[in-house]
Amino acid sequence: MHKHYVIAGAVVLASGCASLALAKETSFETVQKGKYLTQAADCVACHTVENGKPFAGGRAIETPFGTIYSANITPDRETGIGAWSDDEFYRAMHEGIGPDGKRLYPAFPYPYFTKMTREDVLAIRAYLNTIPPASNRRPDPKLTWPLGYRALMRGWNWVFFQEGTFTQNSEKSAEWNRGAYLVEGPGHCGACHTPKNTLGGDKRSNALEGNQIQHWFAPKLDNDRQNGLGAWSVDEIAEYLKTGRNRHSGATGLMGEVVANSTSKLDDADLHAIAVYLKDVTAVAPELASKPEQAQMDAGEAIFADSCAACHQSNGKGVPHMFPPLAANANAQSSDPTSVMRVILEGARTVATDARPTPSSMPAYGWKLRDAEIAAVATYVRNSWGNAASAVTPAQVKTLRSALHATTQ
Amino acid sequence: MARKLPSADVVLVGFGWTGAILGQELTDAGLQVVAIERGSWRDTPTDFAVTFAQDELRYYWRHALFQQPARETLTFRNNATETALPMRRLGSFLPGTGVGGAGIHWNGMTFRFLPSDFIAKSHNTERYGADAVPADMTIQDWGVTYDELEPYYDKFEYLCGIAGKAGNIKGKIQDGGNPFEGARSRDYPTPPMDMVYGPTLFANAAKELGHRPFPGPSANMSRAYTNPLGAQLAPCTYCGFCEKYGCGNYSKASAQTTILPVLLRKDNFELRTESEVTRVNLDASGKRAVSVTYVDAQGQEYEQPGELIILCAYQLHNVRLLLLSGIGTPYDSATGLGVVGRNYAYQITSSVDVFFDDKIINPFIGAGSLGMIVDEFNGDNFDHTGLGFIGGGYIAGWNTNGRPIETHRTPQGVPRWGEKWKRAVAENYLKSFSLATHGAVMSHRANALDLDPTYRDILGRPLMRMTFDFTDNEHRMSDYLTDRAAEIAKAMRPREMKVTKRTGSYSIVPYQTTHNTGGAIMGTDPKSSAINRYLQSWDVPNVFVMGSTAFPQNPGYNPTGTVGALAYWAADAIKTQYMKNPGPLVQA
Numbered sequence: 001m002h003k004h005y006v007i008a009g010a011v012v013l014a015s016g017c018a019s020l021a022l023a024k025e026t027s028f029e030t031v032q033k034g035k036y037l038t039q040a041a042d043c044v045a046c047h048t049v050e051n052g053k054p055f056a057g058g059r060a061i062e063t064p065f066g067t068i069y070s071a072n073i074t075p076d077r078e079t080g081i082g083a084w085s086d087d088e089f090y091r092a093m094h095e096g097i098g099p100d101g102k103r104l105y106p107a108f109p110y111p112y113f114t115k116m117t118r119e120d121v122l123a124i125r126a127y128l129n130t131i132p133p134a135s136n137r138r139p140d141p142k143l144t145w146p147l148g149y150r151a152l153m154r155g156w157n158w159v160f161f162q163e164g165t166f167t168q169n170s171e172k173s174a175e176w177n178r179g180a181y182l183v184e185g186p187g188h189c190g191a192c193h194t195p196k197n198t199l200g201g202d203k204r205s206n207a208l209e210g211n212q213i214q215h216w217f218a219p220k221l222d223n224d225r226q227n228g229l230g231a232w233s234v235d236e237i238a239e240y241l242k243t244g245r246n247r248h249s250g251a252t253g254l255m256g257e258v259v260a261n262s263t264s265k266l267d268d269a270d271l272h273a274i275a276v277y278l279k280d281v282t283a284v285a286p287e288l289a290s291k292p293e294q295a296q297m298d299a300g301e302a303i304f305a306d307s308c309a310a311c312h313q314s315n316g317k318g319v320p321h322m323f324p325p326l327a328a329n330a331n332a333q334s335s336d337p338t339s340v341m342r343v344i345l346e347g348a349r350t351v352a353t354d355a356r357p358t359p360s361s362m363p364a365y366g367w368k369l370r371d372a373e374i375a376a377v378a379t380y381v382r383n384s385w386g387n388a389a390s391a392v393t394p395a396q397v398k399t400l401r402s403a404l405h406a407t408t409q
Numbered sequence: 410m411a412r413k414l415p416s417a418d419v420v421l422v423g424f425g426w427t428g429a430i431l432g433q434e435l436t437d438a439g440l441q442v443v444a445i446e447r448g449s450w451r452d453t454p455t456d457f458a459v460t461f462a463q464d465e466l467r468y469y470w471r472h473a474l475f476q477q478p479a480r481e482t483l484t485f486r487n488n489a490t491e492t493a494l495p496m497r498r499l500g501s502f503l504p505g506t507g508v509g510g511a512g513i514h515w516n517g518m519t520f521r522f523l524p525s526d527f528i529a530k531s532h533n534t535e536r537y538g539a540d541a542v543p544a545d546m547t548i549q550d551w552g553v554t555y556d557e558l559e560p561y562y563d564k565f566e567y568l569c570g571i572a573g574k575a576g577n578i579k580g581k582i583q584d585g586g587n588p589f590e591g592a593r594s595r596d597y598p599t600p601p602m603d604m605v606y607g608p609t610l611f612a613n614a615a616k617e618l619g620h621r622p623f624p625g626p627s628a629n630m631s632r633a634y635t636n637p638l639g640a641q642l643a644p645c646t647y648c649g650f651c652e653k654y655g656c657g658n659y660s661k662a663s664a665q666t667t668i669l670p671v672l673l674r675k676d677n678f679e680l681r682t683e684s685e686v687t688r689v690n691l692d693a694s695g696k697r698a699v700s701v702t703y704v705d706a707q708g709q710e711y712e713q714p715g716e717l718i719i720l721c722a723y724q725l726h727n728v729r730l731l732l733l734s735g736i737g738t739p740y741d742s743a744t745g746l747g748v749v750g751r752n753y754a755y756q757i758t759s760s761v762d763v764f765f766d767d768k769i770i771n772p773f774i775g776a777g778s779l780g781m782i783v784d785e786f787n788g789d790n791f792d793h794t795g796l797g798f799i800g801g802g803y804i805a806g807w808n809t810n811g812r813p814i815e816t817h818r819t820p821q822g823v824p825r826w827g828e829k830w831k832r833a834v835a836e837n838y839l840k841s842f843s844l845a846t847h848g849a850v851m852s853h854r855a856n857a858l859d860l861d862p863t864y865r866d867i868l869g870r871p872l873m874r875m876t877f878d879f880t881d882n883e884h885r886m887s888d889y890l891t892d893r894a895a896e897i898a899k900a901m902r903p904r905e906m907k908v909t910k911r912t913g914s915y916s917i918v919p920y921q922t923t924h925n926t927g928g929a930i931m932g933t934d935p936k937s938s939a940i941n942r943y944l945q946s947w948d949v950p951n952v953f954v955m956g957s958t959a960f961p962q963n964p965g966y967n968p969t970g971t972v973g974a975l976a977y978w979a980a981d982a983i984k985t986q987y988m989k990n991p992g993p994l995v996q997a
Contacts, residue, residue: 307459310459310648311459311658319643321635321641322643322659349454352670356641357638357639357640357670357671357674358641358666358670359670360659361453362454363454363458363460364460365460368460
């Protein structure tokens, strides 16, 4: 999950104790490090509403179990975390337990943050102490029964949560270990990219194998050439994270936010380390898809020539760094076609970064193409120029269209 | 009562090409810049998406991207003996409105003027004698030379990613480029567009006649391009929807594609749209501008103070704003005195259509500046002795479009409607091609702009009044140019051809070109120019005026390249001279 939240209003403790962190001298270096890690963890994305005060929370997060609202993590003593002690902050990050002892929901990715060192966690705290306090009480979560009972999380944690700080793998390089720490800890990449079980827990044995989230498909990050990162070099992965695009792809949707708020602000060395680690994720070959119907491919080809070829080119090679190539495109060949359908329905806007300021965009086709037409052109894209993936059905498009329509109402 | 806002370092009035350039340059210099634009925000994916941009009815016929005459127009007369009447439907020219201005709906033809164009008065009198410039022909030297502007032309071309072939690099003539052009410091940033059949036939015929045709310099991309600011453009698809349309493929240089992605990320820049500046306010001395007044879409009036006020609106609006604000002495054509409104000029065009039996031209494989150019008869590239005119123009074989509502050539003698017309359109649509001439207009004492005594706009301000006609100089020049075009057309060996010369008085009704110039021209003498060589008002030194407003007369090329170069030239003067020592950059 990309949007993860501390769920309960109850995490705000009206403690009479002065914050220890505020009382102590905090070095500039610690605050700077905390700011950097806060960006690495992309805290601002979930903890800020659009055009709202940074970190003041209240952003609605759709989960399969209902809607929850992110916490205010500014130093406001009443509605934020200003009254928390450092120990309480660390416990929330490390164990998923609020200062009142209540369990947090794992939409707040403590199953990842648990891997962070106490020093790093407290650096984040030190940084959060420097931002302006904002009074903002978030709405109560709207969860399906019986998930409103936080005590249930004790059982969830017992089954799915492994507490523990990251341990170095001595067989791997220091860079690999740094990458692993960032991916598995603050970066919490698996929150979106790792498949979930029916209770929302990570399927640990399928780490980073792709996952549907908020009507996007967060693609596989393994080293498979067809629908993973196999065709991307280490430098190309780092370039993507830094600039929002490389010759294979451009970041849009939720990943666009991650790039804008987080990865584009990381050091080149850290991005390189992340890439080194990801390139070492074992490839899982995709399931063999059956060949699509020729009639659907013919219809898709005609629509592609009419509506898509101007930018993506008739040979599917696109305009690298601007209009992503569709030939050999891993996203296009994902086992789950959600993102392909969504981009056609809604259009897409590649994230703008300092390095790549042009937010190259694709217009929406949802108003122009019917379900069967979108299914046909998506199927064509997934099965042309050497691509191979399951056919898309009009019913799949219809379902996604209604779901997207419902979320924009 | 106007609401007074906090002061800014720089206020830009209008936010098209020049506004974006000045915004980018001056925010880079650390200034706080506010741009005020009368039209709306527009961007590629939301407003020009390929899913609906190619709509002739909406854009060509219903003028979706242009200034709306119901809100603002001008009155027109051919000469001072007539009563000017309002233009109620745009015709001869199509000023834009909204973010990006007319730079959204341009074709993308991006020329440089000739070195001799910048010294038109002294050059022509030197070569042809004082009599070559009649008393009423009020042409002037610009006060800036080609060599001075060269680095700024270069900067604009590299901003845009212009596709072309240099004809003269550092004095060395290059095969395949324009041998007449001034020396460039380097070649174009991208190679020419792929040439299609019609322009190729035209160029081959021109070569047979001894001319040296070259590919039109194009702001439609021949390939993907990342400009020095990091903004990206994509290769043109040759869809043939440029002029009058926004580009949905990021393939045409505009403020949106080349500057705004960078400028709008800056904290020291602010853009206010749907806000129309009604006047520039001066202090009691009348020598210093203190603010602009503008009205937003709700009718609320605001006063925006600023240290530096830069007019970046379309040429006509810049002149009108100066007149409405009392900056500079209004020009009086009866006495020849005054400067604001003086030397309004335009361009003169004609065409030669050719019709084939045996050649399929496929006009729809087009782009705004896809074509070949013959420059042998432009400016002073040829000997004018005995011709009875000065100036010139280029002859082009453009393949801009095959849009069927607009482009349906029929041979001479075909009725303008009905069965025979329909048959002729169908028979000739794929097999016809047009040669265009694009000629200079020299300024004339009687051609001018002032405020209309009768008609007012929706905000109650007097409309601009345009007084303009072609003179004998233009007709002689254009006829000469058209005859040369007809020679090339003949050498293309068509079945038949149709020569359409520009005859009689200028008419504001049929579309000709959106190349209005002058009215607040640059120069070296405050008696005959409104702004100095850095585009700074002689009278109110903290006001600068951008755009073709500055052209003392109108050379035979499309103006945008020079408009961009002048904007960079002025921005540089502001950054390196004015900011250090605010005040007149040239002593009168």
